[in-house]
Amino acid sequence: MSSPGPLVETRELVKHFPLHRSLREGLRRGPQRAVHAVDGVSISVDPGKTLGLIGESGSGKTTLGWLIARLYPSTSGQILFEGDEVTRLRGRGLRTWHRNVQMVFQDPIGSLDPRFRVWQIVGEPMRAQEGVHGGALRQRVRELLPTVGLPPDCLDQYPHEFSGGGRQRLSLARALSVNPKLVILDEPTSALDVAVQAQILNRLVALQRERHFAYLLITHNVAAVRYVAHRVAVLYLGQVVEVGAVRDVLERPVHPYTKALLAAVPVPDVRRRKTRYRITGEIPTLIDPPPGCRFAARCPFVIDRCRTEEPLLRELPGRPDRQVSCHRAEEVADVAPELLLTTMAPSGSAPTLEPAGPTAPR
């Protein structure tokens, strides 16, 4: 019964968090200021596939995940699930819909109730959605635990008795218990050591093959995305800057931010460290961002147009299945990140596309 369209689609999804106004500001009746956490994001996840969302902290990737799971109300925009709009679902309808979308949260300690036993934690969605109780629920949980690599006899243990990886497996088991169509994984491995991270990532991939879950993998870990995801969307300050097939984007990034982000990831390969692509500056504030491209202040290729006109996500000629939001995408597309040493151009100076050569060896 798989529909040809995407499983989940967002259209121009926006989430603003209004700032608290002081009494004085309120009396002045100035405009309400807001944090533009997600600002017009259109992405889609195909059934049985994984979309990776990468970006730094403050890029809005977690907020986007929460919006899609309907844990936050959106400010504007639409969320379509199998073609039906779910943005306005409430009450019973929302509750029934929730069995389609489950979430694994970032913090494996905070997301598990310390007073609940394993069978209660993992069984809670089944109890809420299907009304399973008591012995039947315990039996269901017992059958479920081996699928995430936990021993079935740990039913009566508490979360604190598990290691970080074990807790994340519990969280995963809870999410999978009602057979959702989409699992939102919010930084599932960022609290884990590399060896444990590899185990969890392997399990995620195996589960997807067996049971055809779609994943929305939210992470800052580029390597994990490369391994798990089929497509990837790069977020910067609440907006998608680049979308495409994962290997294509990670190996031939077009947007200057994607290039910079990928080049900044430390790779455990000592031969690669001689070449660096540097972006200066830090993530600007999300409170009432200025017009134009959000990356303009840090971008080495910035031109005047970037500061006034907001680039739209568009297809690139000659690159099917790739969308980039950059005015100069065609020009910068082939600039290899490894060949550039860029520093922030002083404002007003003419931008150049001259490769500056690798950094001097240390």
Next chain:
Amino acid sequence: MTEPVLSVEGLSVDYKVGAGTFHAVRDVSFEMFPGRVLGIVGETGCGKSTLGHAIPRLLPEPPAQIVAGKVIFRGVDLIQVPKWKIPMVRGTGIGMIFQEPINSLDPAFRVSFQVAEAIRVRRLRESGRAMMFTGGPTPFDYSKPRPVGTAESVSHPFLPTLPASGGTAAPEPASVPTTGSLTDEVLEYLRLVRINDPETVLRLYPHELSGGMRQRIMISMALSEKPSLLIADEPTSALDVTIQAQVLTLMKELLEEIQTSILFVSHDLGVIAEVADDVGVMYAGRIVELGPVADVFERPRHPYTKALLRSIPNRYQDDGPLPTLPGSVPNLSRLPPGCSFASRCPLARGECTLDPGPALATPLAPPPRRVNASACYFASEVEGLP
């Protein structure tokens, strides 16, 4: 041969808590040389942070207890220094950068005060009006030689130093320098760590700064003591990748500007590959492999290093499941005799469960001598592992 800045010999640290004694660091030995970066890498709970904190005696004692070993810094064994003299040791030659910059800065004071405080303490010590720690044959150089005769400091290693009549004594300030009078020097340090617009940053409180800025402030405070050894405990783990890259680049540049050595503790193999000259891989409290970073990463000679490197998802690697390690890290309070990696090791044989493996035979030395030492009897077979 160059003298080591720091030499750690057979250091063992235990934590005595209700549940038992946890052997967090066991028989660790290494030497650090001027201008070089030693990376310590390992998983959570391998003892790498304990090691980093044990060197400047920052561990709470108890529950921590340094049960054996020597930490020789400038000719003095820091382990032998009595507890009440420890504050005199801190900030004299060993700088420290911690993981969470927001926890290491005082939220109630402005940046200018906090950086100036570090400078003020150094000034007071230089002028002899604060108790300071001298000792050993090498004087504590605050970029200039100490105004103390070497023989004197050997005979009275822990006495407060007075501005001696002989030698190149620093000009004594009239009074305790105030934050205001130190502004120029504070600005200089803020510029050193590439902070844009330092005049504005001076007046800010830590919560008004971003994570990358806070970590730069921490680095500038550590550098204001003019340390010859900097211990950085996961300094970039709380930062985003682009900011992390900036801080790492900064640290590498500073390494050349101010001659110092860095002990860089991290769980991130990528970061270690980026900054370190030498690397020590820790597992269950021991350093299992120690050597130049290129050799350790490209031709590991301990099965644990090999397994750790293989389990990283790499964006340059082909498909197929990620290789994983069977089993889990042993409990540090009930360590088995023999090699603690034996239960997970593909090369393990009978003797591995009896004997903890060969001692790391070849200590680090400055170039050109380059070999990586492995605490494994079958180091030569590691290369053949998948």
